[in-house]
Amino acid sequence: MTAALEVTGLAVSTVAGSPVLTDVSFAVAPGEVLALVGESGSGKTTAGLAALGHFRRGLAVAGGQVTVAGVDVLSLDAAARRRLRGSTVAYIPQDPALSLNPALRIGLQIAEVLETHGYEGSVDERVGSVLAEVGLPADAAYRRRYPHQLSGGQQQRVGIAMAFACRPAVVVLDEPTTGLDVVTQALVLKTVRALTAEHDVAALYITHDLAVVAEIADRVAVMYRGDIVECGPAATVLRTPSHAYTRRLLDAVPDPDAASAPPPPEDPVLATRDVSVSYGQHVVLRGVDVSVARGECLLLLGESGSGKTTLSQCIAGLTAAYSGTVSLAGTSLAVSTRQRSDEQRRRIQYVFQSPFSSLNPRKTVAQSIEVPLTRLTSLSRAERRARVDEMLDRVRLGRALADRLPDQLSGGERQRAAIARALVTTPDVLVCDEVTSALDVSVQATIVELLGELRRELGMAMLFVTHNIALAGEVADRIAVLQGGAIVEEGPVRDVLDAPSHDYTRELLAATPRL
Amino acid sequence: GATYAAPVPAGPPKPGGRLRVGVTGGGASDTLDPHIPATNPDIARVINLYEPLLIRDHDYRLQPLVAQSLKASPDARTWTAVLRDGVKFHDGRPVTPADVVATFKRIMDPKDPKSGAAGLTMLAEVVPSGDRTVEFRLNTPNAGFDDLLGQYSLGIVPADFDLKRPIGTGPFKAGSFTVGQQSTFTRNEHYWRPGQPYLDELVLINFADDDARINALLSSQVDAIDQVPVALVDVLNSDPRIQVLAAETGTWLPFTMRVDRPPFDDVRVRQAMRLVVDREQMINQVLSGQGRLGNDLYAPFDPAYAKELPQRKQDIDAAKKLLAEAGHSTLDVELVTAPIQAGAVEAAQVFQQQAKAAGINVKIRKLDTTTFYGENYLSWDFAQDFWYTRNYLPQVANGSLPKSPYNETHWQDPEFIALVTRAGSTVDPNARADLIKRAQKIEYERGGLIVWGFVNQVDAHRKYVAGLVPDRTGISLSGYQFRNAWLGTGKEA
Amino acid sequence: MTRLILRRLLVSVLVLWVVSLLVFVATLLLPGDPARAILGQQATPERVAALQHQLHLDLPVWQRYLDWLGGLFTGDLGTSTSTQGPVTALLGDRVSASLVLLVVAAVLATPLGLALGTWSAIRRDRATDQAISGISLVIAALPEFVIGVALVVLLSTTVFKIFPSVTITAPGETVWDEPAQLVLPVLTLVLVVTPYITRMMRATMNEVLDSGYVEMARLKGVRERTVLVRHALPHAIGPVAQVVALQLAWLAGGVVVVEFLFRYPGIGQALIDAVGKRDVAVVQAVTLLIAAVYIVVNLLADVVGILANPKLRTEAGR
Amino acid sequence: MTAVELPRTAPPDAPPARSGGLFRTAWTFPKAKIGAVLTIVVVLIALLGPWLGPVLTGHTTTDFAGKPFKHDGVFGTDGLGRDVLTRFLAGGTTLLLYAVLATALGIVLGALLGMVAGYGGGWLDSLLMRGNDVLLSFPQLVIALLAIAVIGPEGWLLVLVIGLTHAPRTARVARQATVAVRGQDYIRAAEMYAVPRSRILLREILPNITGPLMVEIGLRLTYSIGYIASLSFLGLGIQPPSADWGLMINENRIALVVQPWGVLLPVLAIAALTVGTNLVADALASAAAGRKREAHA
Numbered sequence A: 001m002t003a004a005l006e007v008t009g010l011a012v013s014t015v016a017g018s019p020v021l022t023d024v025s026f027a028v029a030p031g032e033v034l035a036l037v038g039e040s041g042s043g044k045t046t047a048g049l050a051a052l053g054h055f056r057r058g059l060a061v062a063g064g065q066v067t068v069a070g071v072d073v074l075s076l077d078a079a080a081r082r083r084l085r086g087s088t089v090a091y092i093p094q095d096p097a098l099s100l101n102p103a104l105r106i107g108l109q110i111a112e113v114l115e116t117h118g119y120e121g122s123v124d125e126r127v128g129s130v131l132a133e134v135g136l137p138a139d140a141a142y143r144r145r146y147p148h149q150l151s152g153g154q155q156q157r158v159g160i161a162m163a164f165a166c167r168p169a170v171v172v173l174d175e176p177t178t179g180l181d182v183v184t185q186a187l188v189l190k191t192v193r194a195l196t197a198e199h200d201v202a203a204l205y206i207t208h209d210l211a212v213v214a215e216i217a218d219r220v221a222v223m224y225r226g227d228i229v230e231c232g233p234a235a236t237v238l239r240t241p242s243h244a245y246t247r248r249l250l251d252a253v254p255d256p257d258a259a260s261a262p263p264p265p266e267d268p269v270l271a272t273r274d275v276s277v278s279y280g281q282h283v284v285l286r287g288v289d290v291s292v293a294r295g296e297c298l299l300l301l302g303e304s305g306s307g308k309t310t311l312s313q314c315i316a317g318l319t320a321a322y323s324g325t326v327s328l329a330g331t332s333l334a335v336s337t338r339q340r341s342d343e344q345r346r347r348i349q350y351v352f353q354s355p356f357s358s359l360n361p362r363k364t365v366a367q368s369i370e371v372p373l374t375r376l377t378s379l380s381r382a383e384r385r386a387r388v389d390e391m392l393d394r395v396r397l398g399r400a401l402a403d404r405l406p407d408q409l410s411g412g413e414r415q416r417a418a419i420a421r422a423l424v425t426t427p428d429v430l431v432c433d434e435v436t437s438a439l440d441v442s443v444q445a446t447i448v449e450l451l452g453e454l455r456r457e458l459g460m461a462m463l464f465v466t467h468n469i470a471l472a473g474e475v476a477d478r479i480a481v482l483q484g485g486a487i488v489e490e491g492p493v494r495d496v497l498d499a500p501s502h503d504y505t506r507e508l509l510a511a512t513p514r515l
Numbered sequence B: 001g002a003t004y005a006a007p008v009p010a011g012p013p014k015p016g017g018r019l020r021v022g023v024t025g026g027g028a029s030d031t032l033d034p035h036i037p038a039t040n041p042d043i044a045r046v047i048n049l050y051e052p053l054l055i056r057d058h059d060y061r062l063q064p065l066v067a068q069s070l071k072a073s074p075d076a077r078t079w080t081a082v083l084r085d086g087v088k089f090h091d092g093r094p095v096t097p098a099d100v101v102a103t104f105k106r107i108m109d110p111k112d113p114k115s116g117a118a119g120l121t122m123l124a125e126v127v128p129s130g131d132r133t134v135e136f137r138l139n140t141p142n143a144g145f146d147d148l149l150g151q152y153s154l155g156i157v158p159a160d161f162d163l164k165r166p167i168g169t170g171p172f173k174a175g176s177f178t179v180g181q182q183s184t185f186t187r188n189e190h191y192w193r194p195g196q197p198y199l200d201e202l203v204l205i206n207f208a209d210d211d212a213r214i215n216a217l218l219s220s221q222v223d224a225i226d227q228v229p230v231a232l233v234d235v236l237n238s239d240p241r242i243q244v245l246a247a248e249t250g251t252w253l254p255f256t257m258r259v260d261r262p263p264f265d266d267v268r269v270r271q272a273m274r275l276v277v278d279r280e281q282m283i284n285q286v287l288s289g290q291g292r293l294g295n296d297l298y299a300p301f302d303p304a305y306a307k308e309l310p311q312r313k314q315d316i317d318a319a320k321k322l323l324a325e326a327g328h329s330t331l332d333v334e335l336v337t338a339p340i341q342a343g344a345v346e347a348a349q350v351f352q353q354q355a356k357a358a359g360i361n362v363k364i365r366k367l368d369t370t371t372f373y374g375e376n377y378l379s380w381d382f383a384q385d386f387w388y389t390r391n392y393l394p395q396v397a398n399g400s401l402p403k404s405p406y407n408e409t410h411w412q413d414p415e416f417i418a419l420v421t422r423a424g425s426t427v428d429p430n431a432r433a434d435l436i437k438r439a440q441k442i443e444y445e446r447g448g449l450i451v452w453g454f455v456n457q458v459d460a461h462r463k464y465v466a467g468l469v470p471d472r473t474g475i476s477l478s479g480y481q482f483r484n485a486w487l488g489t490g491k492e493a
Numbered sequence C: 001m002t003r004l005i006l007r008r009l010l011v012s013v014l015v016l017w018v019v020s021l022l023v024f025v026a027t028l029l030l031p032g033d034p035a036r037a038i039l040g041q042q043a044t045p046e047r048v049a050a051l052q053h054q055l056h057l058d059l060p061v062w063q064r065y066l067d068w069l070g071g072l073f074t075g076d077l078g079t080s081t082s083t084q085g086p087v088t089a090l091l092g093d094r095v096s097a098s099l100v101l102l103v104v105a106a107v108l109a110t111p112l113g114l115a116l117g118t119w120s121a122i123r124r125d126r127a128t129d130q131a132i133s134g135i136s137l138v139i140a141a142l143p144e145f146v147i148g149v150a151l152v153v154l155l156s157t158t159v160f161k162i163f164p165s166v167t168i169t170a171p172g173e174t175v176w177d178e179p180a181q182l183v184l185p186v187l188t189l190v191l192v193v194t195p196y197i198t199r200m201m202r203a204t205m206n207e208v209l210d211s212g213y214v215e216m217a218r219l220k221g222v223r224e225r226t227v228l229v230r231h232a233l234p235h236a237i238g239p240v241a242q243v244v245a246l247q248l249a250w251l252a253g254g255v256v257v258v259e260f261l262f263r264y265p266g267i268g269q270a271l272i273d274a275v276g277k278r279d280v281a282v283v284q285a286v287t288l289l290i291a292a293v294y295i296v297v298n299l300l301a302d303v304v305g306i307l308a309n310p311k312l313r314t315e316a317g318r
Numbered sequence D: 001m002t003a004v005e006l007p008r009t010a011p012p013d014a015p016p017a018r019s020g021g022l023f024r025t026a027w028t029f030p031k032a033k034i035g036a037v038l039t040i041v042v043v044l045i046a047l048l049g050p051w052l053g054p055v056l057t058g059h060t061t062t063d064f065a066g067k068p069f070k071h072d073g074v075f076g077t078d079g080l081g082r083d084v085l086t087r088f089l090a091g092g093t094t095l096l097l098y099a100v101l102a103t104a105l106g107i108v109l110g111a112l113l114g115m116v117a118g119y120g121g122g123w124l125d126s127l128l129m130r131g132n133d134v135l136l137s138f139p140q141l142v143i144a145l146l147a148i149a150v151i152g153p154e155g156w157l158l159v160l161v162i163g164l165t166h167a168p169r170t171a172r173v174a175r176q177a178t179v180a181v182r183g184q185d186y187i188r189a190a191e192m193y194a195v196p197r198s199r200i201l202l203r204e205i206l207p208n209i210t211g212p213l214m215v216e217i218g219l220r221l222t223y224s225i226g227y228i229a230s231l232s233f234l235g236l237g238i239q240p241p242s243a244d245w246g247l248m249i250n251e252n253r254i255a256l257v258v259q260p261w262g263v264l265l266p267v268l269a270i271a272a273l274t275v276g277t278n279l280v281a282d283a284l285a286s287a288a289a290g291r292k293r294e295a296h297a
């Protein structure tokens, strides 16, 4: 079969002259899904957009050829390229929230593609049928909605509907499931697979998540610094990777089946009783009880919006109000951190979700780490500095980085610094709120490993909050599953993973892609 | 547009046409009231709508107007005015003695005294004494009473005068009037001077801003403007379309020192201050040379003006010596000024600079005009003021006696008072002149005024405007007497 | 949505009330007696006393405020101390004259600014864009009187003698009876205001044109013109309305200098005159008027912003 | 498993958020260079002028070089016959000083208000911002006009009035920037350690809103200069016999046709200064907005 999309020797560089893509070649046959993987900034989006003959502001093509359904795209003029886009080759963007026009009704946005390309037949009907194809309601009321009235997953499916509306020969999907929770992600992946197979569409699927690749792709191309370093059938590449970067990616994928230590004896150092929070009408937490014993790690699992962060911040004293009690070693704590004692503040530490916002960009790493010491202890300046340096070594960051500003560090390094800040006062309880979700997969693994080691070294209790069930086996002793603000299942890791008792947990496990 | 030289109109006056005049000042308090003109536009309106019994002409000679003559009794206590025949109000009614009586009643109304009342304190009553005659009876003898009556703010109005129908005997009748903006006037067909006025219509337009006024003249939006900034005389003179009208006047812009307050209560300090002034330079810098030297005396057009007194010149050494004698090695004074008249603030700055040489440190305090004339007017220790010219005794009555309304210097010299009081009731001109000269010598030696010069009046008009002549009274644009004005050809071009 | 707008309206009324209070207090502080101010050098004690009696300056302060506030509701702005007539009569023509100036300037400047800004954004980083943004940056920096003086020199007195440099209206005539004299004041205001609108429009359009949905529309193959009209322009309405409103409000207050320069018989001139004459009622009326224009224009901009935003429009409507 | 994409870290050539970096990035714009040169030239004239004038021309600012509006000396004489060049050289100091002081006052006050309102939130925010609206709706020039009528044209009053009229505008910007920063986790981290609120404002928030504040300083400086010059032009600002650019324009505007230098020199200087500061402010704004250097081959 001839390729529907064929890219040969494509080179792209910035207007200033630095290369972005050097010599990229790949081909996708009709009905086939080619996964394009690579770390952030490797040029995946650039290569994908080249299939539509589009280069972002500041980029220009420097050589090579792009053929779509037999047409040499790069030799076309602007008008001809425009006619090709949306009809023969369609694009599904990474972030639907940004790519759907917030001021236009979704029905109109889908119809617009059809009208632009002179769809023969009833536009209205086609909008309805393509909405149904992606599993959305097709009624008129739904079509009159604005993007902000849809959930993220629905928005993404509208994007997909838009792309498939004109029955294109090629679709480019740019990380379409990033930012979606596992359940929604599974749904979107299913839709994409069904549509490509059914209509014989060639799909270029861009991602940096190898687990997703295993789910969807027929073939894989690995990109590294603007170059395809490895290309072949998915099974081959994932099982016997030839390039070092591919191997690194593979190693970083956590394995839910990893063994873990037996649960330690019951001795709760931190416990919440009947904690409830609501924002106006909206109830976020409904009487949550969780407890963590000394030296134990509890994994708090839940989808996005289930109230994980809210609970963690109740524990840390960062919410305005909650009902119920949070107690530390038997003493109940005040709601606001300002009303708690220095000692209480010292004993519970919290690590924020995103290392990109939890460190003051105008303070050096050392200055940031020093804050809890200044506030919570009476150490002298020199002693504080010594503790900071020691802590930096502990989190494998090194003293050399002490005087750097956060934007001179990578994401992983920043998260280490944030962890160092939480640990510098040797807390009894460490609350980690999705500490890895903002990080690249390879970095994620090292952070999880570090936390495990530190917990063992320092013997503290840990509440590890995540939506990624795959991490459970690696870090936790016990799991508590949070859904809609209530704990629906709780138990030792092995028991829950092997024999989940609640439907939601089962759904989560089923939806989690595996290698 | 191109600049072209317009022919200067000659020959007999041509009737008809509309003259647009830009007048300085005015604002929300603009009025058509004959007896309380305050600003230039008010004055211009009053002069063209109304006429007093007498008025000073372009050469500063007192001329009968509504009155045909005005005679004093030998004791100077009773003055009799004979009304001119054929003088009619705008509505055609002739002027009667009753109208004159009513006019002065309106002016002297104790509940609402008008501007002119202050100068007429000696006036006891006004009575009709015949068909065409009116008698003015005075409390105290006053030989210069005719001078006091010759004011534009004493226009004769009918007995049934109502401001809503502003009727007078002037050459023009009131047309439309927009407060703060402009007023129009039409020809009075009942006017008593044969043939006059020549214009069909007169438009007076307010201008607050010098620049705007001059631009309006240059861009033909008006035909004539008053008060050309002296620095621009040369520029306008070089424009072939424009005629500059300059007149030597007795207008003065004195510095006023309060003789009852330190440091000016010491006559040596006052003398030193007067000696510090380089009057030549003052006129050059402030007036671009458009003025004449002053000798610390006012009323230069009075027949008895003391010309024989030596012209005072700058003498820094003498000033320093006087100050040292008075115990001031250096002197700090505050000079209060305001843009009360073109040149005032500038004069203050030049004085400041000149005084430096004698170790006098002048601090200028510039106020806005309203504040200057506000509560503290007449009580500033050291300030400035602005006067049009008068003859000597009327000026003394206005500003140099303890009960004068505007005695800025608080001048209260017994010898001086005795002299001017005697002069006021002396009818014999020579004897009176002698007394006046003696009074002037006293002011020259110990007075509180620094009269550094007399300001030329400079106005300008387009060359096609004829009949406007220099006027010495200090009132702008031919004394705002537009009855003489007419338009030559070239206006429409 | 209606609730949102109503709340906004309520806040505006409250702000306006506080402004009225401040205006009143501020004018009380004006030194000098209006009566003396009117009479100037002619202020003999008798005449001052007589005039003061006439002006009712003897009532207690709070009563004067209540009277004044009450009067506002019935359209009575009080009595001018210097003309001794109603303020409404004094200001009537001036308000319409200023309004003409303002509206003409706004009607010219707004579309011009929007068009230039859009054009500049479409031609981003090309010569047109650089010329437009460079020139607008320079003009935006110049104080209005500098622009005005430059225009007078250029177009009225020295270089070309085309337009009159001052405004003269005969009684019964209005400023627009002779449009030539409107040219320079209007041009000055347009030059002052347009650069801001241009720059804002350009920035907003650049942002919108860089947005994901515009890129997506292009990737859908939508025509450039449609991209611009349907996808880009509607999003510029909200932010640009704010800037236009701000500029209009500026026009209301900043017109003072321009009116002074061109002797334009508007409220700005009236204000300067009234402050000089201590004509408290006029100062109060003009200040309040300008503040009201500011508040109303901003309110309108907010309403436009709400209407242009489907999120606010739909959510708050339920 | 799901991997969340790395949020876009700063591309290598994008501006880092530090203020030193802000200046460095801004400097890469040609307009910043032009603006800085214009500003520096005028500032140098303003600072050295008072001392340089008498040396160059042999006249002081107040003595008389000739008759008014004549062409004596390099640039002729002014309305009182004083040397225009000397007065021009001396005429920027006060303007600049007042403008800088007024800007400083406005920025400090506005930043404080805006930060407190933005960080405090709730009723405090509403109260401060409505108060702000009241101040904003007062036309700037009217405030100046009234204040000067009440107190007189004193230097400190000019600074105060202009500073005060800047404050609400700056407060808006500062508030907006603060609100954007307020939700950041590092603020919450500081709160978690019970860092006093004042210290959070000064140490955590202030350093992170310097970008918009720098832009604001540039803009406010531009406006202050124009504003003071405008007031002097209306006769309400700096008072004679001071040599001052705005006042010079007012005094000499009348003779524009005969002796233009008395107007042209200060007009050019003011224009250069406002344009210069505006260019710098605009470059800072572009840098703060993270726009990359207009890449032109």
Ligand SMILES: Nc1ncnc2c1ncn2[C@@H]1O[C@H](COP(=O)(O)OP(=O)(O)OP(=O)(O)O)[C@@H](O)[C@H]1O
Pocket: A014, A020, A038, A039, A040, A041, A042, A043, A044, A045, A046, A047, A056, A057, A058, A059, A208, D005, D006, D011
């Ligand atoms: N408009 C542009 N101008 C200059 N450089 C650009 C531009 N867009 C992208 N780049 C650079 O090109 C490289 C590749 O970018 P691209 O967006 O294709 O990466 P990616 O693999 O899609 O990354 P991600 O996983 O973060 O989406 C990056 O180094 C980026 O900094």
Ligand SMILES: Nc1ncnc2c1ncn2[C@@H]1O[C@H](COP(=O)(O)OP(=O)(O)OP(=O)(O)O)[C@@H](O)[C@H]1O
Pocket: A279, A282, A284, A302, A303, A304, A305, A306, A307, A308, A309, A310, A311, A467
């Ligand atoms: N300040 C707030 N005001 C109103 N609603 C809020 C607020 N903070 C959170 N919520 C709501 O509370 C719910 C739980 O939020 P929370 O941040 O705890 O979720 P999460 O489980 O941490 O999600 P994620 O995985 O996306 O971080 C969400 O529906 C969110 O919209």
Ligand SMILES: [Mg+2]
Pocket: A044, A045, A046, A174
């Ligand atoms: Mg990408």
Ligand SMILES: [Mg+2]
Pocket: A308, A309, A310, A353, A433, A434
């Ligand atoms: Mg969360």
